[in-house]
Amino acid sequence: MARVEGVLFDIDDTLVDLNSAAVKGFNQLTAEDFSDVPAALREYVARDYADDGAGAYERYMAGELTFLGQRAERIRRAFDLVGLEAPPAEALGAWSARYEEAVQGMWAPFPDVHACLDALDALSIPYGAVSNNVERYQRNKLQLSGLGRIGVLVGSDTAGAPKPDPRPFHAGCRLLGTAPGATLYVGDNPVNDVQGAKDAGLQGILLDRAPDHKIESAEILQNLGSLAAIIGGNSGFLAH
Numbered sequence: 546m547a548r549v550e551g552v553l554f555d556i557d558d559t560l561v562d563l564n565s566a567a568v569k570g571f572n573q574l575t576a577e578d579f580s581d582v583p584a585a586l587r588e589y590v591a592r593d594y595a596d597d598g599a600g601a602y603e604r605y606m607a608g609e610l611t612f613l614g615q616r617a618e619r620i621r622r623a624f625d626l627v628g629l630e631a632p633p634a635e636a637l638g639a640w641s642a643r644y645e646e647a648v649q650g651m652w653a654p655f656p657d658v659h660a661c662l663d664a665l666d667a668l669s670i671p672y673g674a675v676s677n678n679v680e681r682y683q684r685n686k687l688q689l690s691g692l693g694r695i696g697v698l699v700g701s702d703t704a705g706a707p708k709p710d711p712r713p714f715h716a717g718c719r720l721l722g723t724a725p726g727a728t729l730y731v732g733d734n735p736v737n738d739v740q741g742a743k744d745a746g747l748q749g750i751l752l753d754r755a756p757d758h759k760i761e762s763a764e765i766l767q768n769l770g771s772l773a774a775i776i777g778g779n780s781g782f783l784a785h
C-alpha cells in the first residue's frame with residue numbers, strides 16, 4: 546500500500562450534500578410556478594437542475610459564464626423542460642438570491658464525514674479540501690455546514706485554475722505539507738477529481754455515494770466509513 550500522509554477532499558457531493566440541498570431548494574423556489582406541473586416531471590426537472598443537465602457549471606469553471614450566469618442557464622433550462630416561460634433576465638438575480646438563501650440553510654455534511662475526520666485526527670493525518678469554486682464561497686459553505694474544522698482549503702480562484710488542472714492539487718499538498726505522492730485525494734468526479742489527482746502525482750479514490758453503485762470496482766469507496774482504516778493500513782485496498 547502506498548503510504549498516505551495527508552488527505553485532500555472534494556467538497557460538493559463528497560463532504561457536503563449539495564445535490565440534496567439543490568433539489569430541495571429548487572422545489573421550494575419553483576413550488577408556485579410549477580404547481581400545475583405533474584409530480585413526476587417536477588421531480589425529473591429538479592434532479593436535472595441539481596445534476597446540472599445544462600452543463601453550465603463546467604462552462605462557469607472554463608470562464609465562459611459567471612456564477613450567476615451558470616445559474617441562470619440552469620433555471621432557463623428547467624422552465625423550458627416543463628414548458629413554461631422562464632423568469633425574465635432582470636428577475637433571475639433575485640431568483641438566485643432567494644435560492645441561495647434557501648440552499649445555504651440546507652447545506653449539511655454527509656453523516657459519515659465527522660467520524661472520518663475524527664479517525665484521521667486519531668491517526669494524526671492532516672486533511673483539507675480542494676474545490677472547484679471560489680474559495681471564499683466554499684469557506685462559508687464549510688462553516689455553514691458545521692465543517693469549520695477543515696482549515697486547509699483551496700479554491701479554483703486562488704489556485705489559478707480548476708481541477709483537473711494540477712495546480713489546485715499541488716496547492717493543497719503545499720498547505721498540508723505533504724508530498725503529492727503521499728497525498729490521497731477523495732472525490733465524486735472520476736475526471737476532475739480522480740484522474741486529475743493522479744495526473745498531478747497524487748493518489749486518487751472515487752467516492753460513489755449513489756445507492757445503486759453502478760460502477761463496480763475495488764478502487765471505489767461507497768462512503769467515507771472505511772477511509773481511515775484503509776489509510777491506517779488495515780486493508781490492501783490501495784496496493785499497487
Ligand SMILES: [Mg+2]
Binds near residue numbers: 555556558559733734
Ligand atoms: Mg464533487
